[in-house]
Amino acid sequence: MKFPEFICLFEPYFKQKKSYRDFLIDFIDLVIDDEKIDENPFDVIDNSFARKIVKGESKFPFDKARFLIKTGNFNKIKFEDAIFEIPEQEKIKIVEELNRNGIQTTLKTFEQTVSELFYEIISDIASGKNQKKVSLNTNSGQKDLEQKYGLSLLQECNSLCPLPECSKPLYVKKDEEKQPYFQIIQINPQKPYDRLYNLLAVCPECAAKLNMQKNEHDILRLCEIKQRMQRNEEVSELAAEEKIEQDITALIEKITNAESARLSELNYSPVELKKKFLPSEHQLEDEIKPRVVKYFNFINELLKQKVEKENFNETKFRKAVKHIYENLETEEFEKTQIFEAISERFYNMSKNSHIACQILASYFVQS
Structure with a gap:
């Protein structure tokens, strides 16, 4: 997702009667760490340029992205607190749009998912290149993801392979103890590889099949499986x-x-x-x-x-x-x-x- 697509999700709530300049400045203010800096990199632009950035007619300036990322001024928690105040009906609309774009989230995970996505968008601009693709077939990639997300992904699917035709346990018994036996796969290869909303824990057999050949139908099906599990988790918690x-x-x-x-x-x-x-x-x-x-x-x-x-x-x-x-x-x-x-x-x-x-x-x- 590009910056114009992202910011337009919040335009109905944050822009209202503001000019595009004020809208862009106020939106960037939501992530600026007030304890580190007291300036907004977009203070100097005019309304015409701001409109082009919001509408995607001009690129988000590389130097301003670097300013937000490289100096550590991007405050995710501050942004999460700000969007927490968005009315629930507006959040539902944004969640639905994100899901349509292959970014799986729910009302429960909305703030965290969106703040990570925003940081990722600005990071990509600051790096001057596309998101680095990392193969999940490597042992190091799998190990990192298992340490970071393994427990959450196993809880999400109740330690059973979430593919309906499989449902095998994602563990093996050894000496009367259960040991994890699973792999983490990407839902959509075009999305960031290391985001919880784009990952599933499946059995090694299903992982091998999906990593060898994954078409658009498979991606859509995996998205639906992820959404269903997240809805079930919300119902259980309620x-x-x-x-x-x-x-x-x-x-x-x-x-x-x-x-x-x-x-x-x-x-x-x-x-x-x-x-x-x-x-x-x-x-x-x-x-x-x-x-x-x-x-x-x-x-x-x-x-x-x-x-x-x-x-x-x-x-x-x-x-x-x-x-x-x-x-x-x-x-x-x-x-x-x-x-x-x-x-x-x-x-x-x-x-x-x-x-x-x-x-x-x-x-x-x-x-």
Whole structure:
């Protein structure tokens, strides 16, 4: 995909009533690393030249591409944050257009795919040549891709060859242990060889057939297989999130309606809780500790009952809650903010008592 084709995908959302000059400047601003530079290489151009670049009538200037890439000024994360704000209906249109162009993505992978694609386009311009083609038949090429994408690709197809006529396991058993047995192939040889959206994990037999002879029909079929697996993955994740919300809601409802007679306080000070706070964080510790002492045993018993009576995976449930915490922690929030955010997340799931949500959040701080 060339730069004019790429930028036109975002024109309905970012251009609106702007001139082509302002549109191009603002669009490039989305990737410029503000901590490194305070200038935009397109500040000096006029509206006529900007229009020609956007419309593909003039090439994206080589020197400006080098400025963005060679000095490390291209900030992918900043660009992902900007396009995250695009309304979902607009994103759907862009996803569909990318898929039609052989670039496989979904709403879930949209931001990452698009930022990588943008960087790749500018890199190609800066290098002054086409994307370097690398054979996936070489051991070194396969090894690099397996290290980078192997686990994701195996999870995507549930470790089974995704070609419907095959479906062989992508592993062999050796000494009672499963060892990976697969190869990574390109979906479309005309697209970048080392992008997740253009790769599939298949069995070595299918890889040999496809690498020897791959026609347009094969490429279209592989694209459809990739899209189907990505849709299935999204559905599975949505179902898992829905199940977590149901479990959280059920727990909070029982906490809300808990009778005093069923609450047996801990007969010891919560040691784990003490380890998780600095002396300067004593106020949050003082807020959480009484709830842990009073409700810890009760919530433990609720979880035990769910394991015994329902189709409840406690390990998976705890990992999901921990994932909520880790996502907040990466934003470098203070612990008070994280605790409040988790409590609010529980409330948004259950629409029940704020106090009960804080009690459950306190339990997971300790546990």
